[in-house]
Structures are given as C-alpha cells and as structure tokens.
Amino acid sequence: MKFLAILKDSLRETLDVKLFYAMVLLSLLVSLFVASVVYKPQPIDEQIKGSLTFSPLRPTENVNFDILMRLAPNPETQGIPVMVQMEDLQRTDQGPANQPWVGNYDFTLVLKIPHETGQRGPRMGPQGRNPLEGKNEAEVLAAVRKEITSDFLEETLSRRLSFLKGVKVKTLPATEKDQVDYRVSSEGTTITTAKAWFHQPALFFGLVDVPIPLMTLGDIVTFLGDYVIGGFGAMVTILLSIVMTASFLPNMLSKGSVDLLLVKPINRVSLFVYKFLGGLTFMFLNTVVIMVGIWLGIGVRTGLWVDAFLVCILVYTFQFMIFYSVSAVTAVFTRSAIVAILASFTLWIVLFAVGWTHWIFVEAQRDNTEYSRKWGFVLYDGVKAVLPRYKDLDWLTSRMIRHDLFQLTRSTEEKNKAQEEENTRRFNESLDKTYKGYNWTSSLAVSSVFIALMLGLACWRFSTRDY
Amino acid sequence: MDPSHDSHISADPRPAPRSDRFPALQAGRHPVVEVRDLVKEYGKIRALKGVSLSVQRGEIFGLLGQNGAGKTTMIKILLGIARLTSGEAEMLGEPCGTARVRKQIGYLPEDHRFPDYHSANSLLDFYGSLVEMPRALKQKRIEECLKIVGLTDRQHYKIRTYSKGMKQRLGIAQAMLHSPGLIFLDEPTDGVDPVGRREIRDLLMEMKSQGTTIFVNSHLLGEVELICDRVAILQRGELIREGDIKSLTEKRGYYLVGLAPNQTFPEAEVAALGYEVRAAANRERWEISLREGQSIDPVVDFLRSRQLSLRHLSEKRQSLEDLFLQTVDAAEPGVDRRPGGRQPAR
Numbered sequence: 001m002k003f004l005a006i007l008k009d010s011l012r013e014t015l016d017v018k019l020f021y022a023m024v025l026l027s028l029l030v031s032l033f034v035a036s037v038v039y040k041p042q043p044i045d046e047q048i049k050g051s052l053t054f055s056p057l058r059p060t061e062n063v064n065f066d067i068l069m070r071l072a073p074n075p076e077t078q079g080i081p082v083m084v085q086m087e088d089l090q091r092t093d094q095g096p097a098n099q100p101w102v103g104n105y106d107f108t109l110v111l112k113i114p115h116e117t118g119q120r121g122p123r124m125g126p127q128g129r130n131p132l133e134g135k136n137e138a139e140v141l142a143a144v145r146k147e148i149t150s151d152f153l154e155e156t157l158s159r160r161l162s163f164l165k166g167v168k169v170k171t172l173p174a175t176e177k178d179q180v181d182y183r184v185s186s187e188g189t190t191i192t193t194a195k196a197w198f199h200q201p202a203l204f205f206g207l208v209d210v211p212i213p214l215m216t217l218g219d220i221v222t223f224l225g226d227y228v229i230g231g232f233g234a235m236v237t238i239l240l241s242i243v244m245t246a247s248f249l250p251n252m253l254s255k256g257s258v259d260l261l262l263v264k265p266i267n268r269v270s271l272f273v274y275k276f277l278g279g280l281t282f283m284f285l286n287t288v289v290i291m292v293g294i295w296l297g298i299g300v301r302t303g304l305w306v307d308a309f310l311v312c313i314l315v316y317t318f319q320f321m322i323f324y325s326v327s328a329v330t331a332v333f334t335r336s337a338i339v340a341i342l343a344s345f346t347l348w349i350v351l352f353a354v355g356w357t358h359w360i361f362v363e364a365q366r367d368n369t370e371y372s373r374k375w376g377f378v379l380y381d382g383v384k385a386v387l388p389r390y391k392d393l394d395w396l397t398s399r400m401i402r403h404d405l406f407q408l409t410r411s412t413e414e415k416n417k418a419q420e421e422e423n424t425r426r427f428n429e430s431l432d433k434t435y436k437g438y439n440w441t442s443s444l445a446v447s448s449v450f451i452a453l454m455l456g457l458a459c460w461r462f463s464t465r466d467y
Numbered sequence: 468m469d470p471s472h473d474s475h476i477s478a479d480p481r482p483a484p485r486s487d488r489f490p491a492l493q494a495g496r497h498p499v500v501e502v503r504d505l506v507k508e509y510g511k512i513r514a515l516k517g518v519s520l521s522v523q524r525g526e527i528f529g530l531l532g533q534n535g536a537g538k539t540t541m542i543k544i545l546l547g548i549a550r551l552t553s554g555e556a557e558m559l560g561e562p563c564g565t566a567r568v569r570k571q572i573g574y575l576p577e578d579h580r581f582p583d584y585h586s587a588n589s590l591l592d593f594y595g596s597l598v599e600m601p602r603a604l605k606q607k608r609i610e611e612c613l614k615i616v617g618l619t620d621r622q623h624y625k626i627r628t629y630s631k632g633m634k635q636r637l638g639i640a641q642a643m644l645h646s647p648g649l650i651f652l653d654e655p656t657d658g659v660d661p662v663g664r665r666e667i668r669d670l671l672m673e674m675k676s677q678g679t680t681i682f683v684n685s686h687l688l689g690e691v692e693l694i695c696d697r698v699a700i701l702q703r704g705e706l707i708r709e710g711d712i713k714s715l716t717e718k719r720g721y722y723l724v725g726l727a728p729n730q731t732f733p734e735a736e737v738a739a740l741g742y743e744v745r746a747a748a749n750r751e752r753w754e755i756s757l758r759e760g761q762s763i764d765p766v767v768d769f770l771r772s773r774q775l776s777l778r779h780l781s782e783k784r785q786s787l788e789d790l791f792l793q794t795v796d797a798a799e800p801g802v803d804r805r806p807g808g809r810q811p812a813r
Contacts, residue, residue, distance in 0.1 A: 005596030009582070016584030256580030260641070262548045263574045264597040265566040466509075467551035 002014040002266055003274050009289045010248060010278030019244050023237075023286055026180065031293025034224070038206035038223075039217055043197040044100045045089045049105070050198070050214040051161050052084050066156045067148060076143040084109040092185075101191040105164070108172070109157075111148060113140055137177055146170070147182050153182055163189045182324045195304060195409040218409030221304050225401045227307070229294055230394065234316050235254060237287065238349065242323050245279035246340045247266055249331035252265045258467045268463040276328055276455065283320045286315045309403035315397050322447055323348060325454035332465075354384055355391020358437075389443035394442060399435045403428075485494065487743055497560045499524045499649055500545060501678045505554035507704075514540045516704040517554065522697075524648075527671060527681040529691040531791055532701035538684050539577065541701070542651055545682075546574055559649060570598055575644035577653035577684070579634070583627035587618050587637050590626065598645045605644075613639040619701050631658035637668065643674065650674070668694050691718070692787035700794050708794050713740045716784050720757040723747065724766070725779030734774060737766055752779065 014020045016225040038457070052064055064084040071077040090139055154169040161167065166187035175181060191197050199217045201210045215223070252258060261271060295309040323344040330336075330343040357380070406427050410420050500522035507515040515537045522528040532538045542548040545556055545792060547564025557561040581590055582761055596603035616636035626634065635658050642650050655671075656664040664687075671681055671694055678691045685691050691698060692712060699709040708715070726732055734751050738744050743756035755766060763780075770777055785793075 001599060004596055005593055008596075009593050011586075012584050012589065013582065176621065254580060256578040257582065259543070259546075259548055259576045260574070260579060260581070261597070262593070263546045263569055263572060264594065265570040265599070266597055267566065352622055465552075466543070 001113075002270070003277070005276040006271070007281060010275065010282065013248060013251065014244070017244055017247075019240065020282075020334070023240050023244060024289065026451075027237075027286060027290035027293065030229075030290055031297055033203075034203050034229075034294045035297030035301065036203065037224075037297075037301060038202045038221065039199040039208070040202055040209075041098065041100055041194060042200055042214065044091075044103065044105055045086060045107070047100075047163070047198045047214065048086055048089075048161060051094060051163075052086070069155075070152060071144065071147055074143065074147055077140070077147055080113065080140065080144065082113045082144065082148075083114055092162075099194070101163075101189045101194070101197045103189070104185070104187045106183065106185045108154070109169075109184050110179050111144060111182075112179045113137065113144065117377055141174070141178070141180060146172055148180065149350050150182060153184075156385060157184060161186075163191050165190055193409070195302070216409065218300055218304070218405050221298055221302060221306065222402055222405045224298065225294075225306060225309060225405070226398045229291075230312065230401060232398050233290070234312070234319070234394070234397075237290065237316065238283075238320050238323065239345075241283040242327060242344045245283065245324060246327050246331070246344065247337040249275060249328055250277045250335050250337045250340060253331060253335045253462075253467075255467075256285050267291050269459045272328075272332075272459055272462045273455075276324070279328075280317065280321060284313070284317045287320075291316075294397070304408050305407065306401065306404050306408065308401045311400060312397055316395055318444070318447070319390055319393055321451055322351075322390055325451045325458070329454045329458040329461075332461045348390070351387060351390040352445065354387060355389075355394065358384060358397065359391065385446070386450075388447035390447070392438050392443040395435055395438050395448070396440055399431055399438075403431060428454055489670075492706040497557075498522055499559060500528075500682065501555075501557045502541070502545070503555045505541065505544065505556055506552045507537075507544060507549065507553045514704050515544075515551075518701070518706045520705070520706060520709055522680060522682060522700050524680050525675060525678050525694040527675050527683060527694050529695035529698040530682065530684045530701065531688065531691065531698055531787075533795055535703075536701040538701055539653065542653060542682070542684060546572065546651065560618055570645075571648045573645070573647035573650040575638040575642045575650075575652045575655055577657065579638050581626050581634065581641075583625060583635065584622045587613060587626065587629075587640070588622040590637065591641055594641050595644055599675055600645055608644055608646070612644050615643075616640045632660060632663055635659050636663070636667075637681035639670070643679075647679070649680045649682065651682045651684075654686065655683065656685065656687055656690055664690065670762070688786070688788040698787070700791060702795050708790075713786065715790055716787055720761075721765050721783035721785075722755045722757070722766075723779060723781050723783050724753045724755060724770075725751060726770070727778050730775050733775075736773075737769065740765060740769060742766060754783065 064082065067084065071080055071082065074399050087108045087110055089105060091100075091103045092102040093102075094105055150169040150171045154167055157164070157169065158167045164186040166185075168185045170183045172181040172183055196218045197216060199212045199220060201212065201220055202208060203210060212220075249272075252261065262268065291309050291313045295306065298309070299305040326347050327340040327344045330340040334340070406424070410423065473794060498521035501519075502521070503519045505515050505518040506513065518541060520539070530538050530541065540549060545558060545563050546552045550564075550654070558568050561568050585593065588786045591609045591612065592605065595609065600608065609622075610619075613622050614626065616639055618633060618637060618640065621629070621633065626637070629637065635655070639652070639655060642652065652671075656667055656805075659667060668690065671683075671711065675681060683691060683695060684770065695712055697709070700707050732746075732750075734744050734746070736752070737753075741758070742761065745754045745756075746752075747754045755763065757763065769781070
C-alpha cells in the first residue's frame with residue numbers, strides 16, 4: 001500500500017514535469033514515425049542492376065568487374081572497360097505482381113564498349129596505352145565475344161545474381177557494332193519471403209523514399225533497431241530520463257518536505273527504495289511505450305516481430321538504473337537536482353568513452369601480446385573491470401537484435417535446410433567474432449554490484465542522517 | 468468561497484484519539500512525552516544540554532524559546548527525524564521514533580513544503596496511505612478534515628495555487644488526518660489572519676477536550692498564553708523555565724491605578740509613603756509595587772483624602788511575553804539574545 005502510494009506520488013510528480021510530456025510526445029512520435037515507414041519491395045531489375053554493378057549506389061551503366069577480370073589476362077582485351085546494361089526485362093510467369101521473388105525472368109544483357117575507351121574506363125592497357133589503339137571495333141568485339149562466352153556469363157551471373165535460380169545464358173547475334181548481347185533467363189528465386197527481398201524504405205507512409213543502398217527488409221530493420229533505436233534512441237531516452245527523474249529525490253529530501261515523510265510510520269530505507277523504484281518505474285513505462293510502439297510498428301509493416309525489441313525494455317531500464325543510482329546517492333548527499341544531473345552525466349560520459357575505446361581500440365588489440373603487456377592496457381582493463389558495463393550492454397543488445405532478425409529472415413524451406421544451417425553457423429561465428437569479449441553474465445553482474453553499492457551508500461546516508 | 472480568505476476553520480466534532488494501542492497510556496500511568504537529560508550535539512555544537520521535561524495526556528504544552536534555542540531540534544528528536552546524542556526520550560510510553568509511535572503522531576513543521584503537484588485532496592490521500600489508513604476511513608477523514616479547515620471547495624486545486632494561510636490550514640488538516648493521540652504543531656498560526664487564528668485556537672481547544680495532547684511551538688506568545696496549559700522555555704539548549712501558565716504569569720504585589728481625567732497623580736507623595744511608583748500607559752495609569760508586608764489600602768485612602776477620583780484599580784498579572792522576555796534576558800547572554808538589550812519587564 002505504501003509502495004503504491006509512493007508510486008502514485010511519483011506519478012503525480014512526473015506528470016507535473018513538462019519534460020515528461022515532451023518525452024511521451026517524443027516516444028509517440030518515434031513510434032508513429034517507425035509505423036509510418038513503408039517498405040516497398042524493389043522490382044527485380046533494380047536488384048539485378050544493383051547486383052551486377054560494383055556498388056549498388058553506382059548508376060546502372062558501369063564497369064562490371066567480373067567481366068573485366070575475365071578480359072584482363074588476355075593481351076587482346078586487357079584494359080578494355082566493358083559496361084553492362086540490362087534491357088528488355090520480362091516476367092514470364094503469372095505470379096502475383098507484388099511478389100517479385102516468386103517470378104521467372106528473361107532479360108537481355110548487353111556488354112557495351114564505350115567509344116572513348118581508355119579515357120572513361122578505370123583501367124588502361126600496359127604502360128597506359130589505349131588498348132583499342134590500332135584496332136578497329138570489330139576486332140575488339142570479336143575479342144570480347146571470344147572471352148565472354150555464354151558459359152562464363154552463366155557462371156558469373158549465377159554467382160552475382162545468387163538469388164536467381166536456373167540461370168541460363170544464350171549469346172545473341174550482334175545487333176550493334178559496339179556491343180555484344182546475351183539473353184538471360186531464370187526460373188524462380190532462392191528467396192521465399194519478403195523479409196529476405198530487397199526493399200526500399202519510404203518515410204511518412206510512402207511519401208519520401210529514403211536514398212539508401214539496396215538492402216533486404218531484414219537488413220533495414222536491423223539498421224533501424226540496432227543504430228536508430230538501440231543506439232541513438234536509447235541514448236536520448238536514458239539521458240532525458242536522467243534529467244526528468246533527477247529532481248524526484250532532492251524534492252523529497254528538501255527541508256520542510258522530508259520531515260513530513262519521516263514522521264510517517266515507514267522505514268527510511270523502504271521510503272528511499274520506494275521512491276527510487278518510483279523513478280525507475282517511469283523510465284520503465286516510458287520505455288515500454290516507445291519499444292512496444294516500435295515493435296508493433298515494425299511488426300505490422302514488415303511481419304518481422306522482433307522480440308529482442310521487447311527484451312530491450314529491460315536492458316534500457318537496467319542501463320538507466322546505473323545512472324539513476326548515482327543520481328540517487330548524489331541527491332542524498334547534496335539534496336541538489338543539478339548536482340545529481342551533473343554526476344549522472346559525468347558517469348555517462350566516462351562509461352561511453354570507456355565503452356567505445358574498448359570497442360574500437362582495445363578489443364582489436366587484444367591478441368597482440370606485446371601491446372597487452374603495456375601498463376596503459378593493464379590500467380585500462382582495471383578501470384573497465386570495476387565500472388558498470390553500460391556500453392557492453394549496448395553491444396550485447398545489438399548482438400541480440402541481429403541474431404533475432406537473422407532467425408526471422410532466414411528461409412524455413414525444407415529443401416534449403418542444409419544451406420540455411422550452414423548460413424546460420426557462419427552467421428553465429430561472425431557474431432561471436434564481432435562481439436568477442438562481451439557477455440551478459442559479467443556485464444550484468446558487475447553493473448549490478450555497482451548499483452547495489454551506490455544504493456547501499458545512499459540508504460546508509462539517508463537512514464543515519466539528521467534532517 | 469474566496470480562496471484568499473484564511474478564516475474557515477470550524478471546531479467540528481472529530482473521532483476520539485486511538486490510544487488503545489498503548490494501554491499504559493490509557494490507564495494514565497505514563498506521561499505522553501517524557502524527556503530526560505536529553506543531549507544533542509552537532510559536531511562541537513551542543514544544541515541541547517541535558518533537557519528534561521514531560522507532557523501529560525490531554526494537555527496543550529507550549530515550547531518557547533528564541534531562534535536557535537533548540538526547540539526544533541527537540542521536536543525533531545522526539546519525532547525521530549534527528550537522533551539524540553545521549554539521554555532518554557519517550558513518547559506514548561515507547562522510545563521515540565519507532566514506527567508504532569509515529570503512527571500515533573501528527574506533525575506540522577514550521578517551514579513545511581508540501582509537494583505542490585498535489586491538490587489538498589490527493590495530498591491527504593497520500594499521507595493517509597503512508598499511515599496505513601483503511602481506504603473508507605481515509606476518504607471519510609479527508610472530507611471531515613478539509614471541512615474543518617475550510618478547504619472543501621478548493622480541495623482539487625493544485626497546492627501551488629494556495630495562499631500561505633490555506634497551506635497552513637492544509638498542514639493542520641494533514642496533522643490531524645489519522646486522528647493521532649499526540650500532535651506537534653510548529654508555529655501553527657504562522658501566516659494566518661486574526662480570524663483564522665482564533666478558529667485554529669478553537670480547533671485546538673476542541674481537540675484537547677477530546678483527549679488529544681498537543682505540543683505547540685510558537686513565537687506568538689499571546690496565542691500560547693491563550694491555549695496552553697503548560698509551557699517550557701528553552702534558552703541556548705537548556706530548559707530555564709517550566710510550569711503551568713497560571714502559576715508562571717501570576718505575580719503578586721503589583722497594582723495598576725487610574726484616576727479620573729484631568730486629575731494629577733501625586734507620584735511624589737505616594738512614593739513618600741514608602742511605595743515604588745512608575746508611570747504606565749502614557750501616564751494614564753500608574754504602577755505601584757508593594758514591598759513585603761505592605762497593602763494597597765493606604766494608597767487608596769491617601770488618594771481619597773486628596774479628593775481624587777479613582778477610576779481604575781487592578782492587581783497586575785504579568786503576561787507570558789513579560790515572563791518570556793524577563794526569563795530570556797535574565798539568562799546568560801548568547802548568540803540568540805536580541806540586539807539592543809531591552810530591559811526586562813517586571
């Protein structure tokens with residue numbers, strides 16, 4: 001009853017702070033924003049173009065390096081930059097138009113020799129010589145036709161366009177004097193769900209396309225969840241919550257206010273802990289609003305119900321508890337909200353710096369024996385060992401989201417089972433390598449000890465101090 | 468209702484204090500508050516230097532003293548807000564500060580600061596929950612208390628919109644919400660207008676009549692004199708005077724004499740009779756001190772013999788303020804002594 005009364009009191013206090021409304025509004029806007037993102041399946045030609053060029057961001061007419069590599073060893077064709085164009089794409093099955101991943105396709109692939117070869121192309125012949133110098137176009141085309149056989153192209157396309165199944169290539173008779181044409185056909189794709197298909201995100205219910213590289217739906221959601229929500233969003237939420245809750249305990253401890261509470265038949269430690277939990281509860285509730293909103297928004301839009309987002313509620317609340325415990329102990333000693341905010345922010349900066357240093361620098365050097373003997377490294381390890389693992393929890397959350405999304409987007413078809421198992425094994429290996437040195441047990445344990453120490457100190461001071 | 472008007476306290480009947488949890492007290496075997504050799508030190512500063520006092524059940528007890536005398540420190544020790552250095556302090560038959568005792572206590576601090584995000588109603592609901600009042604009783608008492616202090620119409624407004632007097636009345640309401648057997652009031656009439664003060668006095672007297680013990684700390688000595696049964700005066704952490712109001716303010720051998728208008732008081736002649744004479748009240752009254760064995764009758768006879776018309780004759784009682792000023796000025800000078808050194812009243 002007393003706990004609920006204090007919780008209710010904290011709720012009133014929270015609702016009285018304008019910043020809380022700003023936070024709720026922000027949470028709702030973020031949820032709405034996420035829910036407003038439309039993921040448009042990309043037509044297959046975009047996907048083929050993207051896969052055939054070196055970079056998906058480059059225009060379609062670009063040098064194809066697979067073909068260049070084929071041409072390079074031959075003195076006759078070395079240095080000739082060949083551009084690849086796709087023309088006359090046709091879908092030959094009667095499948096649903098909004099599911100491009102289930103179709104059969106035919107298209108013409110054109111290898112084109114630029115007229116200003118040697119100036120526009122990235123490669124030059126030996127000693128910077130123009131490889132076309134002294135040769136007419138027919139000779140060059142004959143050389144290209146000789147090198148780029150239909151078998152070669154079939155093998156290349158099967159590799160580069162791995163999502164297409166049953167790729168067949170047939171060389172067509174020449175139609176233009178500066179190009180060689182091939183007809184390519186496919187039967188179905190390896191992709192069975194929209195989740196693994198390339199999508200184009202568009203903001204505000206499809207009004208504004210986001211200019212991003214070709215990404216699968218799973219990759220987009222990973223980016224959203226990992227960087228936008230887990231990285232930036234969680235950071236902003238935690239920092240705002242620190243500000244919002246920093247005045248809770250100082251207000252309770254202020255002269256004329258604390259007396260009225262201390263004369264009530266409630267143990268001081270309980271009073272403190274209840275008030276602390278009150279602050280924590282509202283961070284929790286706010287996180288629930290934003291994360292459930294995001295979970296729903298993404299789930300409804302994409303069909304990817306990423307449970308890791310829901311687990312994030314607990315992780316972010318726990319991360320907040322690290323800073324709130326410092327805020328609380330500072331409040332008990334100083335009774336000042338400003339000092340409590342400063343102390344919490346200072347800790348945040350320290351943990352942020354230590355965490356990032358570990359991620360980008362120290363962990364990378366971990367296997368370097370000579371480096372690990374240096375005193376700075378030892379000192380760093382010592383400092384990191386006793387500090388709460390705020391950033392470690394971030395990395396672990398990131399791993400959790402990636403793992404969850406991988407599981408959600410992988411094929412469940414029985415015939416792909418062996419391949420998927422291999423993919424899963426490789427993916428898990430990749431995760432283990434990337435997040436080596438981080439684990440939930442030690443991160444939670446060290447952080448919990450830190451929180452317990454801070455709260456213990458605060459409780460001791462609060463229960464022994466005269467007011 | 469005019470929200471700025473502070474005079475809405477009515478002494479409505481209220482439930483009797485629940486002292487059934489303290490059978491020894493109910494049987495009247497223990498004082499409600501008992502303090503023995505109480506010492507409180509803040510580092511090198513001794514705020515209380517061995518104070519002993521007791522408060523009986525059902526009385527209104529006033530604790531007086533200058534700023535820094537140690538009044539608030541003593542109240543805070545009794546309430547468990549501060550800890551004693553040595554000595555003993557008991558309330559309701561138990562060591563002070565225990566949860567069981569605190570459940571039976573109401574308290575209005577001097578510089579109270581209610582969370583202004585509450586309304587009067589929600590604040591009382593919050594405090595009522597902290598003392599574990601059953602929901603139905605709590606709602607009933609909230610209504611009653613708000614009615615008593617005249618805040619019913621404003622009960623759902625935020626406290627930040629209240630005047631100082633309204634906050635003070637809300638403070639009294641929260642102190643008596645759970646019908647405590649013992650109430651500590653630190654400057655209960657602070658910020659309240661004269662009509663409101665009288666209503667608070669009436670309320671306190673009503674509570675007293677129902678058996679509630681009230682411990683008042685106030686600078687308004689006139690108020691204290693009107694309501695308190697007993698007072699104690701603290702000076703620099705020491706109890707320098709304690710007793711009931713009547714005996715403390717009683718002072719034999721002083722008379723005030725007044726003559727008819729335009730008549731001159733024969734000051735020199737009366738002094739020649741062996742009396743000590745002093746003008747008072749703009750020379751419209753004369754204060755006459757009697758020495759051991761003297762009577763006022765010879766003075767009256769003398770004035771009559773001089774054909775003077777006697778219009779006023781009264782035996783003077785000293786006020787509590789006189790007593791207080793006389794007591795604290797007579798005490799050892801200290802940091803809390805008022806600058807200027809006003810002469811003690813007799």
